[in-house]
Amino acid sequence: MTGTLVGIGVGPGDPALLTVAAVDALRSADVVCYHAKPGGTSHARAIAEQYFRPDQMHELLEYPVTTGTHPDGYAAALAGFYTEITERLSAHLDAGKTVAVLSVGDPMLYSSYQHLARLLGDYPQRIIPGIPSVTAAADALGMPLAEEDEVLSIIPATLSEDALHASLATCDTAVFMKLGRNFPKVKKVLAEQGLLHRAYVAVKVGMEGQRTCRMDEADPADMPYFSVAVVPTAHDVRSDLGGEDVEKPKGSVTVVGLGPGAARWTTPEVSRALREATDIVGYTTYVKRVPERPGQVRHLSDNRVEAERSEHALQLAREGKRVVVVSSGDPGVFAMASAVLEVQHTRGYEDVPVHVLPGMTAAQAVASRVGAPLGHDFALISLSNRLKPWDQVTRRVRAVAGADMAMAIYNPASKKRTWQVQEFKDIVLEYREPETPVIVARAVGSPEEHVTITTLGELDPSVVDMRTMLVVGASTSVAYSTDDGPRVYTSRYYGTPEWGEKPSQ
Ligand code: SAH
Numbered sequence: 469m470t471g472t473l474v475g476i477g478v479g480p481g482d483p484a485l486l487t488v489a490a491v492d493a494l495r496s497a498d499v500v501c502y503h504a505k506p507g508g509t510s511h512a513r514a515i516a517e518q519y520f521r522p523d524q525m526h527e528l529l530e531y532p533v534t535t536g537t538h539p540d541g542y543a544a545a546l547a548g549f550y551t552e553i554t555e556r557l558s559a560h561l562d563a564g565k566t567v568a569v570l571s572v573g574d575p576m577l578y579s580s581y582q583h584l585a586r587l588l589g590d591y592p593q594r595i596i597p598g599i600p601s602v603t604a605a606a607d608a609l610g611m612p613l614a615e616e617d618e619v620l621s622i623i624p625a626t627l628s629e630d631a632l633h634a635s636l637a638t639c640d641t642a643v644f645m646k647l648g649r650n651f652p653k654v655k656k657v658l659a660e661q662g663l664l665h666r667a668y669v670a671v672k673v674g675m676e677g678q679r680t681c682r683m684d685e686a687d688p689a690d691m692p693y694f695s696v697a698v699v700p701t702a703h704d705v706r707s708d709l710g711g712e713d714v715e716k717p718k719g720s721v722t723v724v725g726l727g728p729g730a731a732r733w734t735t736p737e738v739s740r741a742l743r744e745a746t747d748i749v750g751y752t753t754y755v756k757r758v759p760e761r762p763g764q765v766r767h768l769s770d771n772r773v774e775a776e777r778s779e780h781a782l783q784l785a786r787e788g789k790r791v792v793v794v795s796s797g798d799p800g801v802f803a804m805a806s807a808v809l810e811v812q813h814t815r816g817y818e819d820v821p822v823h824v825l826p827g828m829t830a831a832q833a834v835a836s837r838v839g840a841p842l843g844h845d846f847a848l849i850s851l852s853n854r855l856k857p858w859d860q861v862t863r864r865v866r867a868v869a870g871a872d873m874a875m876a877i878y879n880p881a882s883k884k885r886t887w888q889v890q891e892f893k894d895i896v897l898e899y900r901e902p903e904t905p906v907i908v909a910r911a912v913g914s915p916e917e918h919v920t921i922t923t924l925g926e927l928d929p930s931v932v933d934m935r936t937m938l939v940v941g942a943s944t945s946v947a948y949s950t951d952d953g954p955r956v957y958t959s960r961y962y963g964t965p966e967w968g969e970k971p972s973q
Contacts, residue, residue, distance in 0.1 A: 471498070471565040473557070473591050475575035477598015478515045481674030481694070485604070486516060490596045494519045497568035499560045501527040503580045511675075511694070512570035525560070527567075529553050529580075554587045561591045572694075573600040578624065578645055601696055602643045605670035609680050611700035614641050616762065618701060625650035625697070632657040637736030640743055644697040651691040655683055661740070663699055671695040702744055703763070719785035721820060722792050723808050725799040725827020726757055729913030733828050741792050741825055749781045750794035750804070758794060774804065778811040785820045798829040802850045802878050831876035834909040834937045837919045839955040841907055841939050845873045846958075851888050852879035858888075862895055869899035874945055874958050877938040881929075889929035889938070896940060900924055905947040905956045907939040908932065921947055921954045 474493050479485035486494075494500065494516060502510035510528065532545040560567050571579040577600050585593055602622055606613040614620040621639035623632065625647045636642060636657065644654050647669065658664045667683035672694050683697060722741045727733030742748070742758055749755075752768040760766070767784075769777050781791045795803035805824045812822055835842045847868040853861055868875050880889050896904075902925025909919045910933070922928075924940065932938065941947075944959040 469564050470591055471561040471563065471567055473561060473585065473588050473593045474566060474568045474596065475579075475581045475585060475593065476516075476568050476570050476596045477574040477576075477600075478512050478570050478572060479599040479674065480573055480601040480604035481511075481515060481672065481678070483515055483518050485599050485674055486519065487597065487599075490516075490598060491519050493594070493596045494568060495521055496566065497524065498565035499525045499527060499557075499567045500570065501529055501557065501567060502570045503529045503531065506531055510570070512572050515572065516570055525565075527553070527556060527560075529569075529584075550583065550587060553584070557584070557588060558591075561588070571598065573602075573604075574598040577602070577622075601645070601670075601673055601694075604673045605643065605680075605696045605698050606700060608670050608673050608678060609668050609698060609700065611668070611698070612703070613643070613698070613700055615701045615703050618703075625654050629653055629657055633661070636661055636663070637740065640740075641701055642697075642699045646693070647695045647697050648691055648693040651686070651688045651695075651697075654697050655688070658683065658697075658699070666699050666702065668698045668700070669695055670698060718821065719788040720790060720823065721781045721785045721808060722790075722823045722825060723795065723799040723805045724792055724825045725795050725797050725801075725803065725829070726754060727828045727913070728797050728830040728833040729911060729917070730833075731757075733833065733913055735825070735827060738825050738827060742794075744790060745792035746789045747781075747784050747791045748794060749777055749784070749791055751777075754794045754796050757796075774807040775811055778804065778808040779815060779817075781808060782812060782815075782817040782820050782822075786817070795827070796830070798827045799824055800826070801829045801831075801848060802852075830878065830912065830937050831939070833912045834876065834907060834919070834939055837909060837912060837917075838907050838921055838939075840957040841905065841941055841945055842874055842876065843958040844942065844944065844960055844962075846942075847873050847875045848878060849875055850878045851881070851892060852885065853888070854885075861888075862891070865892060865895050866899070869896045869940075872899075872942050872944075874942045875940050877940065879934070880936055880938050881932045882934045889927075889932045893924065893927050893929065897924060900940070900943070902926075904943070905941040905945050907956060908936060909939070910936045912937070921956055923947075 474497060476490050476493050478490060500520060502513040504510040532549045557567055569581050569584060571581045574597055575581040575595055618640035621635055621642045623635045623642055623644050625644040658667045664684050668680060669683050669686045670680045672678050724738040724741055745764060747765045747767060748758055749767045751771045755766050755768050781793050784791045793804050793808055799805040808822055831842060831848055849864055851861060902923060904924040906922050906924050906927050908922060908931060911917050942958055944962060945956060947954060947956045
């Protein structure tokens, strides 16, 4: 009978943190194996050795020397190492011995046991769980890692800066493993995401020399491999660690765009701002698109009261609140960003930090539905004469139509504004052929989405409402059919494309 391979998690460092099952498994093993750096000692062994039996056999799995000193390079050296230890352990298993392999933390989390277990996959295996440094670090800090609906990510600090940013963007709380030399990179990324004030490091958790501190106070030169960075729960950013006061972040206003209708079009950056807000301010319809969070205050208002809403947000921020003002689409396109800035500028709120986070604007979502009608120069025009006189609207429409640019028309109609689309159509017809493609897109990204392609001549103003956008093509816009439905694009060339004739429309 062949023996069993047992992966034993010995926990983060303290021998008292081995499980009873780990101690049992250790005591009943015939052979105990542990990895070590070249010429180094084994951390796993140091943690577990008080439970060894004196008559047990030992296998030190010593990693080969690093790159420069091996004639065939590091990968080859590792391959040779694994072949050799597989042979050594197979011999014990073939002789019916129970072979225990120690892992710091848990054997299933970033451990060298995993590769070994694959190579020895033909033998029966058993895993004994261990306490991972992930939770041990949070325990040492005395800070909850994740609460309620918070999403926790475990991120290897070895990732590139871009990958660290991307990983962080999709979680509320995080633990960075393999910190060591990657400390400056992780610190930089956390600072760039405005998370440094919530970040801590836990060094040598459960080992001799255990210490914890705020990340911005840690010494990069003194950051061993056995250290992790922790961004704990945002629920109660604790104001003290080791008795020291942590400065509370100042109040601020962040104006965000939720994107046009679909949750998947809200950027991770915006989602994070929403999760971390103390107060959400906005038009009722948009605030309702934001998932409710316990402890967060929602200030809903009518669509029209933009200045009051902006001032309210700035006042809340002055009281120390982290305020998020929501718009649909992009906050800088016919939305709250300029309203907030204008109030900040004209009513003396320059002391309040205001940030704007971009979102996808409706024109992009609408264009994507039919292809690329905005593929060349285009204009975005709001047809609403609520904030500017109709004369001004028509002057701009004429300018754009006369310049032969495609245009995306925002706010084309509302319950009260019903005649504008007909007049708009008449004006554009003075400049464009009746065959010009027009996209009528309603509620794109929502379950009520409805998109049709028509022509300028056939555009029916009565189907246009507040949730609709019109995209009117240029003379270089083409509508055609595919097996997958109708498509519209605006040529990137003016005149004949370089590869020859344009197909007829
Ligand atoms: N800040 C928003 C625009 C607000 S103005 C943005 O960047 O998208 C509101 C107008 O945008 C609506 O009247 C409509 O014309 C257009 N719009 C917004 N979302 C839309 C959607 N999902 N589908 C079609 N049009 C939309």
